[in-house]
Amino acid sequence: MSEFRVELKKIVDDSYNIEIGYDLIDKMLSDIGNGLVGKIHRFAVITDSIVKNLYGDRIIDIMKNKGYDCELFVFEEGEKSKTRKTKEEIEDAMLEKGYRRDCCIIAVGGGVVTDLAGFIAGTYGRGVPFINYATTLLAAADASVGGKTAVDTPLATNLIGLFNQPKKVYIDIAAWETLPKRQVISGLAETVKHACLADRDFFDYLDNNMDAILTMDKNACEHIAKENCRIKYEVVMKDELESGLREVLNLGHTVGRAIETVSDYKLLHGEAVSIGMVAQVKLSAKLQYMTVEECERVISLLRKTGLPTEIPSYIDRDALVKKLYTDKKVRDGKLRFVLQKGIGNIVEYEPGVFSQPIKEELARDIIMSI
Amino acid sequence: MSEFRVELKKIVDDSYNIEIGYDLIDKMLSDIGNGLVGKIHRFAVITDSIVKNLYGDRIIDIMKNKGYDCELFVFEEGEKSKTRKTKEEIEDAMLEKGYRRDCCIIAVGGGVVTDLAGFIAGTYGRGVPFINYATTLLAAADASVGGKTAVDTPLATNLIGLFNQPKKVYIDIAAWETLPKRQVISGLAETVKHACLADRDFFDYLDNNMDAILTMDKNACEHIAKENCRIKYEVVMKDELESGLREVLNLGHTVGRAIETVSDYKLLHGEAVSIGMVAQVKLSAKLQYMTVEECERVISLLRKTGLPTEIPSYIDRDALVKKLYTDKKVRDGKLRFVLQKGIGNIVEYEPGVFSQPIKEELARDIIMSI
Numbered sequence: 001m002s003e004f005r006v007e008l009k010k011i012v013d014d015s016y017n018i019e020i021g022y023d024l025i026d027k028m029l030s031d032i033g034n035g036l037v038g039k040i041h042r043f044a045v046i047t048d049s050i051v052k053n054l055y056g057d058r059i060i061d062i063m064k065n066k067g068y069d070c071e072l073f074v075f076e077e078g079e080k081s082k083t084r085k086t087k088e089e090i091e092d093a094m095l096e097k098g099y100r101r102d103c104c105i106i107a108v109g110g111g112v113v114t115d116l117a118g119f120i121a122g123t124y125g126r127g128v129p130f131i132n133y134a135t136t137l138l139a140a141a142d143a144s145v146g147g148k149t150a151v152d153t154p155l156a157t158n159l160i161g162l163f164n165q166p167k168k169v170y171i172d173i174a175a176w177e178t179l180p181k182r183q184v185i186s187g188l189a190e191t192v193k194h195a196c197l198a199d200r201d202f203f204d205y206l207d208n209n210m211d212a213i214l215t216m217d218k219n220a221c222e223h224i225a226k227e228n229c230r231i232k233y234e235v236v237m238k239d240e241l242e243s244g245l246r247e248v249l250n251l252g253h254t255v256g257r258a259i260e261t262v263s264d265y266k267l268l269h270g271e272a273v274s275i276g277m278v279a280q281v282k283l284s285a286k287l288q289y290m291t292v293e294e295c296e297r298v299i300s301l302l303r304k305t306g307l308p309t310e311i312p313s314y315i316d317r318d319a320l321v322k323k324l325y326t327d328k329k330v331r332d333g334k335l336r337f338v339l340q341k342g343i344g345n346i347v348e349y350e351p352g353v354f355s356q357p358i359k360e361e362l363a364r365d366i367i368m369s370i
Numbered sequence: 371m372s373e374f375r376v377e378l379k380k381i382v383d384d385s386y387n388i389e390i391g392y393d394l395i396d397k398m399l400s401d402i403g404n405g406l407v408g409k410i411h412r413f414a415v416i417t418d419s420i421v422k423n424l425y426g427d428r429i430i431d432i433m434k435n436k437g438y439d440c441e442l443f444v445f446e447e448g449e450k451s452k453t454r455k456t457k458e459e460i461e462d463a464m465l466e467k468g469y470r471r472d473c474c475i476i477a478v479g480g481g482v483v484t485d486l487a488g489f490i491a492g493t494y495g496r497g498v499p500f501i502n503y504a505t506t507l508l509a510a511a512d513a514s515v516g517g518k519t520a521v522d523t524p525l526a527t528n529l530i531g532l533f534n535q536p537k538k539v540y541i542d543i544a545a546w547e548t549l550p551k552r553q554v555i556s557g558l559a560e561t562v563k564h565a566c567l568a569d570r571d572f573f574d575y576l577d578n579n580m581d582a583i584l585t586m587d588k589n590a591c592e593h594i595a596k597e598n599c600r601i602k603y604e605v606v607m608k609d610e611l612e613s614g615l616r617e618v619l620n621l622g623h624t625v626g627r628a629i630e631t632v633s634d635y636k637l638l639h640g641e642a643v644s645i646g647m648v649a650q651v652k653l654s655a656k657l658q659y660m661t662v663e664e665c666e667r668v669i670s671l672l673r674k675t676g677l678p679t680e681i682p683s684y685i686d687r688d689a690l691v692k693k694l695y696t697d698k699k700v701r702d703g704k705l706r707f708v709l710q711k712g713i714g715n716i717v718e719y720e721p722g723v724f725s726q727p728i729k730e731e732l733a734r735d736i737i738m739s740i
Binding site for chain 2: 003008012020084088092096100123150155156222233325333
């Protein structure tokens with residue numbers, strides 16, 4: 001019998017830049033020309049059926065004019081496409097076109113596109129570089145920092161995936177104006193979440209400037225894009241592999257993800273998170289992590305934003321309670337919720353304790369009350 | 371417009387131990403009891419339909435007796451099962467049983483099992499720890515060092531996957547005796563490959579002791595298990611992410627992988643690699659990287675091992691040439707081969723130049739001559 005050690009200790013540098021601005025396609029291509037992804041000149045632009053017309057075709061045209069070898073890969077828009085099947089179809093289409101390890105993926109779109117394309121990039125040829133060109137606030141808030149990529153399965157959302165960092169993220173605020181109002185509002189749920197967990201001043205800003213935001217005021221939009229990235233960045237920086245602090249980003253997502261699935265994706269992600277936020281603040285108030293007034297302020301801001309704060313009548317609440325057990329935070333078969341403390345005060349927690357075990361009866365009571 | 375940097379530089383330690391011996395199940399369970407994978411006590415044992423009866427059931431029985439929460443996940447044996455579909459089926463079975471992020475995967479079997487299970491572990495809950503319990507020489511030689519995991523697709527072998535390091539590898543030589551002779555011989559192809567690329571003394575050892583190896587002499591088996599790991603380890607240590615040196619491990623695999631696919635997996639991986647080795651040494655001799663005598667010595671050792679050294683008549687050689695272009699080493703549409711220099715002399719290459727661009731006509735001539 002013999003034993004020896006494989007030593008694989010090394011320094012990994014996955015650092016990257018986030019750029020926030022208007023119409024960043026030219027900037028992205030100039031960055032690529034300046035070596036953003038090294039000498040690679042074969043690109044797979046992945047987008048959905050809506051963003052294709054707004055951005056995908058344009059990017060391909062410009063890139064082809066500049067002499068890049070590139071193709072567009074399009075899937076049907078919507079969370080329902082975030083599956084292993086779509087991943088497989090895009091992989092096969094790329095293989096069919098002869099893409100190998102010497103390519104770069106450009107994800108153009110919202111959170112579904114960046115989640116899916118980032119996952120594809122992570123396993124294509126055991127990993128190729130990718131760039132995120134985020135066209136929605138949700139992608140800016142949720143998908144541009146943290147490196148989380150994933151697909152959904154019939155039994156759970158976001159449970160199959162990996163951590164994969166892009167080479168750069170572009171947040172194109174001009175693209176927000178092309179979105180349906182419902183999408184924009186949905187995207188604001190993660191913004192409210194960030195304010196709730198980390199920054200009371202930003203919460204006040206949202207409360208005082210929601211009209212400007214909803215009418216797409218440029219300064220307001222740039223401010224919230226920046227604040228979203230900054231807050232998420234600060235959390236992720238402190239805990240890249242989600243061993244502790246990063247769990248706070250799950251605020252509102254225990255009920256949120258479950259209701260998103262149980263609604264069969266009739267609810268958009270942000271809408272589901274909004275209802276999850278309501279469940280969470282009610283739980284927080286019940287357990288005295290926050291005052292009833294603070295709880296009401298959060299629900300009131302969500303309402304002002306135009307987000308739903310009640311569980312739609314078509315949802316089977318018993319199925320919803322059962323679904324909670326597919327949450328990633330479940331340990332030893334017990335439900336766990338991230339709960340905010342007051343507004344913007346995550347630092348008040350004991351190190352490493354950001355989510356709390358919650359009895360099913362309590363979760364059920366809250367769900368029945370919303 | 372604003373830009374900021376996400377700093378993600380960190381030290382990653384993926385080091386692990388390889389243990390070589392006889393009947394290592396108890397040792398593995400004692401390591402787990404001593405904290406090999408931390409506090410995790412939920413396990414998914416993944417194996418194939420053959421190894422299930424030999425080892426899978428036994429491991430589950432022993433683990434359940436010790437009070438571990440564990441289940442067996444079995445797929446149909448053979449390279450044909452190394453697909454996204456099998457991955458999906460096991461994921462769904464694990465989700466169905468309520469497995470979340472707090473589990474550990476134990477891969478029990480040969481290279482197909484360790485490749486597939488390691489890939490599943492890499493994306494399940496965005497990554498859970500895994501242990502390799504290797505029951506074949508091929509797994510010992512090919513799958514225990516390097517962290518490569520992957521599945522095959524209709525258009526390419528091993529192109530969808532990721533780098534993922536196990537927590538520990540157990541190489542159970544007792545298991546080799548349970549293998550069909552054809553499997554054992556197939557496993558020796560990677561052993562010959564390792565000798566060819568890195569160690570002339572080991573090549574001589576194989577040449578002088580092949581009878582003992584083929585009759586499963588314990589000392590000889592332990593020696594080749596160790597030498598395989600050592601050589602691969604030395605190569606991988608110097609280049610974990612396959613940016614250069616590691617490419618030498620691809621020796622014989624350009625034609626090997628292609629013929630494996632074109633044969634529709636009638637050829638075992640090692641058998642295909644053996645034929646790929648013949649193609650490679652003939653190319654090396656033609657380009658004067660080695661003498662004709664050295665070329666003949668390699669082919670003669672492969673023959674002595676009982677491995678095929680000719681392309682079977684049922685193979686469509688034109689299809690085989692076309693298939694070469696799905697190789698991962700293809701750059702800018704050009705074929706590239708790793709070629710050995712003499713026997714055991716990879717160090718003679720210029721740094722970073724281990725594979726050579728090869729004209730299609732030349733590759734075609736060689737293929738037509740075998």
